[in-house]
Amino acid sequence: MSVHEAKINTIADPDIILSVRHLRKQYSATVAVDSVSFEVRRNEIVGLLGPNGAGKTTTINMILGVLEPSAGEIEIEGIALAKQRTRALARTNFAAVYAPLPGNMTVYQNLRFFGLIYDVAQLNARIETLLDQFELRRFRDTKCGVLSSGEQTRVSLAKALLNAPQLLLLDEPTASLDPATAQDIRRSIRDIATHGNGGILWTSHNMYEVQDVCDRVLFLSHGRILLEGNPKTLPGEHGVASLEELFISLAREPLAYAESGR
Numbered sequence: 001m002s003v004h005e006a007k008i009n010t011i012a013d014p015d016i017i018l019s020v021r022h023l024r025k026q027y028s029a030t031v032a033v034d035s036v037s038f039e040v041r042r043n044e045i046v047g048l049l050g051p052n053g054a055g056k057t058t059t060i061n062m063i064l065g066v067l068e069p070s071a072g073e074i075e076i077e078g079i080a081l082a083k084q085r086t087r088a089l090a091r092t093n094f095a096a097v098y099a100p101l102p103g104n105m106t107v108y109q110n111l112r113f114f115g116l117i118y119d120v121a122q123l124n125a126r127i128e129t130l131l132d133q134f135e136l137r138r139f140r141d142t143k144c145g146v147l148s149s150g151e152q153t154r155v156s157l158a159k160a161l162l163n164a165p166q167l168l169l170l171d172e173p174t175a176s177l178d179p180a181t182a183q184d185i186r187r188s189i190r191d192i193a194t195h196g197n198g199g200i201l202w203t204s205h206n207m208y209e210v211q212d213v214c215d216r217v218l219f220l221s222h223g224r225i226l227l228e229g230n231p232k233t234l235p236g237e238h239g240v241a242s243l244e245e246l247f248i249s250l251a252r253e254p255l256a257y258a259e260s261g262r
């Protein structure tokens with residue numbers, strides 16, 4: 001057993017929000033996710049990085065219970081997703097650009113609709129708080145379909161926080177946003193991680209953003225984790241100048257990193 005595996009097997013740790021062990025997803029001959037193990041801790045933002053097709057979305061969809069793993073275990077605050085699905089998923093939420101909210105409903109209607117699905121207590125008060133937190137009050141009665149990308153992202157984040165999730169999954173939350181709006185969104189999310197009660201798993205192809213916001217990153221390639229560490233120090237540890245350079249060399253020569261181990 002590796003040191004990493006020994007560490008994630010100490011499951012009693014109450015600060016482990018998400019524990020993923022030996023997760024695997026196979027489609028016929030394609031192994032999309034291949035024995036992936038990692039954890040997300042309380043108040044931590046973990047970046048899930050990797051080139052196109054590395055297995056990031058597949059991993060996220062298994063954690064969301066949308067895809068059934070071929071093997072492996074997922075626990076959210078110690079609750080096994082496979083055994084207590086409803087309890088585990090009640091602690092989870094997500095936002096992704098490929099999952100926009102219904103465009104023919106207003107911001108308020110969307111938040112109310114999802115709040116009822118999540119069975120949020122004191123829903124109206126929760127919606128009002130989120131409208132203020134994400135500066136959405138003036139769009140309250142605007143249909144989501146006519147909002148700009150940045151405004152829609154803010155609504156998606158508000159929706160993702162309705163049930164005050166312990167585990168927040170964000171799949172490229174700032175894709176297609178202008179730099180200033182992206183920075184505002186990053187600050188909001190950083191704030192949620194620091195002052196909230198949960199942890200965040202974040203995917204992004206923007207290495208500047210990852211360095212800015214993530215406490216730890218996992219590099220995925222061909223369904224496997226090849227590297228893990230602090231995005232601010234990892235490039236230096238591997239003799240390159242930036243996270244982007246490390247990403248590129250890892251994407252081009254994954255075998256060199258697989259052989260050197262994590």
Ligand SMILES: Nc1ncnc2c1ncn2[C@@H]1O[C@H](COP(=O)(O)OP(=O)(O)OP(=O)(O)O)[C@@H](O)[C@H]1O
Pocket residue numbers: 027030031032050051052053054055056057058059
């Ligand atoms: N339903 C499916 N059937 C067959 N292969 C699939 C299926 N879904 C995903 N794959 C394959 O699994 C691999 C991982 O895909 P995934 O979407 O998880 O990658 P990703 O890291 O999210 O990529 P991107 O950065 O492009 O979004 C890819 O090779 C993809 O073609």
